[in-house]
Amino acid sequence: MFQLTGKIALVTGGNGGIGFAMARGLAAAGANVIIAGRDAAKSAAAVQALTADGWKADAVEADVTDEAAVKRLFDTVSQRHGPLRILVNNAGTSIRKAPQDLSLEEWHTVMDTNLTSAFLCSRAAHGPMREAGGGKVINIGSMLSIFGAPYASAYGASKGGVVQFTRSLATAWAQDNIQVNAVLPGWIDTQLTRKAREQVAGLNERVLARTPAGRWGLPADLSGIAVFLAGSASDFVTGTAIPVDGGYSIA
Ligand code: NDP
Numbered sequence: 001m002f003q004l005t006g007k008i009a010l011v012t013g014g015n016g017g018i019g020f021a022m023a024r025g026l027a028a029a030g031a032n033v034i035i036a037g038r039d040a041a042k043s044a045a046a047v048q049a050l051t052a053d054g055w056k057a058d059a060v061e062a063d064v065t066d067e068a069a070v071k072r073l074f075d076t077v078s079q080r081h082g083p084l085r086i087l088v089n090n091a092g093t094s095i096r097k098a099p100q101d102l103s104l105e106e107w108h109t110v111m112d113t114n115l116t117s118a119f120l121c122s123r124a125a126h127g128p129m130r131e132a133g134g135g136k137v138i139n140i141g142s143m144l145s146i147f148g149a150p151y152a153s154a155y156g157a158s159k160g161g162v163v164q165f166t167r168s169l170a171t172a173w174a175q176d177n178i179q180v181n182a183v184l185p186g187w188i189d190t191q192l193t194r195k196a197r198e199q200v201a202g203l204n205e206r207v208l209a210r211t212p213a214g215r216w217g218l219p220a221d222l223s224g225i226a227v228f229l230a231g232s233a234s235d236f237v238t239g240t241a242i243p244v245d246g247g248y249s250i251a
Contacts, residue, residue, distance in 0.1 A: 001232050001233035002029055002227050002228070002231045002233055003029060003030055003231065003232075004026060004031040004086070004227070004230055004231055005030035006030065006031075006032065007030070007032065008031070008032050008082060008083060008084050008085055008086070009023075009031040009032065009033050009034065009084075009085065009230065010036060010073075010077055010086070010087050010125070011023045011034070011088040012036045012037070012062075012064050012089055012117065012121060013036070013037055013064075013091035013092065014033065014034075014035035014037065014043075014046060014088070015037040015039060015042040015043040015045070015046040016042060016046070016190070016191060017190035017191055017192060018090060018140065018190060018219050018222050019037075019090040019091070020046050021218075021219035021220050021222050021223050021226075022090060022138075022222055022223060023035055023046065023050065023057070024050065024220075025224060025226045025227045026088075026226055026227060027050050027053075027055035027056065027057055028053075028055060029227045029230070031230070033050060033055070033056065034059065035047060036059070036060050036062045036064060036091075037091070038061065040059070040061045043059035044059055058080065058081070060073050060076050060077065064091050064120065065112040065113055065116060065117050065120075067120055070120040071124065073121075074124040074128070078128060083129070083131065083132040084125055084128045084129060084132075085132060085134075085135045086135065086138070086230045087121060087122065087137045087138070088140070088230075089117065089122065089137065089138070089139045089140060090138075090140045091113060092114045092140060092192070093110060093114065094110065094152065094155045095109065095155070096200065098150060099150075099153035107154045110154035111154060111157065111161075113158075114155065114158035114159060114161075114162065115158040115162060115165065118162060118165060119165065122139075122165075126173065126176070126178070129173075129176065129178050130178065133177060134176065134178055135176075135177075135178045136178070136180075136181075136231075136234070137166075137169060137173075137179070137181075138181060138226060138229045138230065139162050139163075139165065139166045139180070139181070139182045139183070140182070140183055140185065141159045141163050141166075141182045141184040141185075142159040142162075142184060142185065143184060143186055143187070143243075143245060143249060144156040144159045145162060145182070145184050146243075146249055163182050163184075166182040166239060166240075167239045170239030179235065179237060179238040180238055180239065181229050181234070181237060181240050182240070182241040183222065183226075183229070183241075183242055183244055184241050184243040184244065185217065185222055185244055186211060186217050186243065186244065186246050186249070187211065187216050187245070187248065188218065188219060188221065189216045189218060189219070190219060207248075211247060212247030212250075213246030213247055214246075217244070217245070217246055221244060221246075222244055225242060225244050
């Protein structure tokens with residue numbers, strides 16, 4: 001049920017943080033993992049780390065907000081590796097400002113990186129997955145898919161959108177045996193949140209006080225859910241948004 005041997009898996013933003021931890025989980029379960037990111041050196045280092053452990057991995061440089069680049073990415077994956085079976089839409093960014101101070105360009109940057117990229121990649125994945133007899137799409141939401149924050153209007157809108165987008169895809173593609181789910185990470189210690197801790201006063205204390213598990217999550221806390229949602233164990237699970245948050249969302 002958790003065996004992914006030989007399955008081709010693409011992880012956007014898989015060169016660091018949560019994406020890399022998910023890539024590790026998938027690779028350890030036997031998948032051939034392709035990492036897509038803009039920073040070629042970081043992606044090469046991630047591939048090196050995975051292959052050093054004896055797992056299969058490759059990297060393709062791509063800006064997933066760019067329609068033409070996404071097409072090139074999927075063409076390259078298909079030519080080098082064959083039909084894609086698992087897609088993790090993980091690439092994301094945040095610009096922390098009060099809504100009234102956010103420029104239209106900043107709004108678009110966040111929406112394009114977090115939401116439009118998931119549309120572009122999922123659309124490109126649909127044909128190959130359907131032809132292969134099925135597939136798995138895993139979208140990365142956030143606690144801000146559920147809650148509001150004064151500094152996160154664009155981020156929250158994009159991550160709320162990820163959940164609704166997930167539900168739409170799940171209903172559209174169930175007939176093609178493609179399951180589509182979202183993961184909502186709690187507060188995880190990555191580059192993204194290290195910056196947030198510097199920029200948002202009191203954030204660290206609030207997260208620790210509110211999280212029943214009493215700690216920040218580690219990227220590795222997200223590896224298991226990726227394997228579950230990518231494997232046959234989750235074949236009757238679709239359209240959900242699963243928090244992986246140490247209890248943050250229920251406290
Ligand atoms: P990181 O900043 O460590 O990782 C973000 C990744 O996204 C990088 O690998 C980056 O690679 C990639 N990326 C960003 N923009 C693009 C782009 N235009 N094209 C391709 N890749 C891109 O952050 P996290 O690991 O924390 O975040 C991963 C996901 O998890 C995001 O969607 C984030 O919103 C979400 N999340 C994180 C939480 C946390 O607490 N950390 C909580 C909830 C959700 P490169 O620079 O090479 O392009």
